[in-house]
Amino acid sequence: MHVEQLVLRRVMQWEEQAKRTPRLGGVAQQPVITISRNCGAHGHEVGQRVAQRLGLNLYDRELVEQIAEHAQVREKVVESLDDRLRDRISNWVGEQFESCYFSYSDYLRNLSRVVLTIAEQERAVIVGRGAHLMLQPERTLRVRIQAPLELRIERLVTERGLSEREARAEVLRVDAERAAFVRRHFAQDVALSDHYDLLLNTAALDDDLCADLVAEAFRRRFGS
Incomplete structure (x- = not known):
């Protein structure tokens, strides 16, 4: 599906959800899972x-980047928010740049x-x-998926x-x-364990077990 069609479908879903269950003022970010790997x-x-x-x-790197880099698509996403939430996001992003937590660039702002x-x-x-590194830690399950170098090389040989x-x-x-992306834009080490709630090794745990653990941790922390 083309990214514009996908975004339009998602925005329509958000609008329908907002009609069914309007959000109260001051409500925090939705619970989200982030996966670094x-x-x-x-x-x-x-x-x-x-x-x-x-x-x-699921929003993978490619989809997020396409939305961020295409102005018309990006604005459809951002305009789905009411003015209060749009202002809150704009203010927060501005604060990160002003405080030098984020390096300034139009790409990172978008x-x-x-x-x-x-x-x-x-x-x-x-x-x-x-x-x-962008989202509220108390409302985010931050996951890091890793495996030994030689196993990862072997997988690319087999799978690609x-x-x-x-x-x-x-x-x-x-x-x-x-690593360079995170270091350049956030001045952080992508592998630093302090930034994650779960670190999972797919050499010891297969993909399904890792997914089970992440899903269960999310349910227990944020409810179903």
Whole structure:
């Protein structure tokens, strides 16, 4: 489905939900799951399974980036909020830049607005793009999916048909890009355990078990 069609469908869902259960003033961000991951650790696969188990929408890196980078689509998302919530998001994003918690860039400003709008509108699973550093920790289950380097290389060989050399280069490249993104925009170490509530190793726990653990932790913390 084209991103504009998907966004339009989501916005319509949000509008219908707002009609059925209007939100009270001062209500905090919706509970959200964020997933950070190493390349080849199966973070996206775990995220898909978590979303299925909880009946939530999944926003992966590609979708979030497309929304953030396309002005018309981005504005559809942000305009779905009432004025009070839009102002709150704009003020918060501005404060992060002014305090130097975030590095200034139009891209990051737009990305932050999109991620925060999603979190205001619905319970969701958001994969990547530093979302765990943008959202309220008390309303977010922050998950890190990891696995040993050699296993991740082996997975890329098996799943993508790469040579061992190609797979190693790809894993190291993607890991470095993700670490650089978080360091450049948030001045943080993407692997720092203090930023996560759950760290799961897919060498010891398969994707389904990881998804079960994340889903159960979310239910216990925020209710069904």
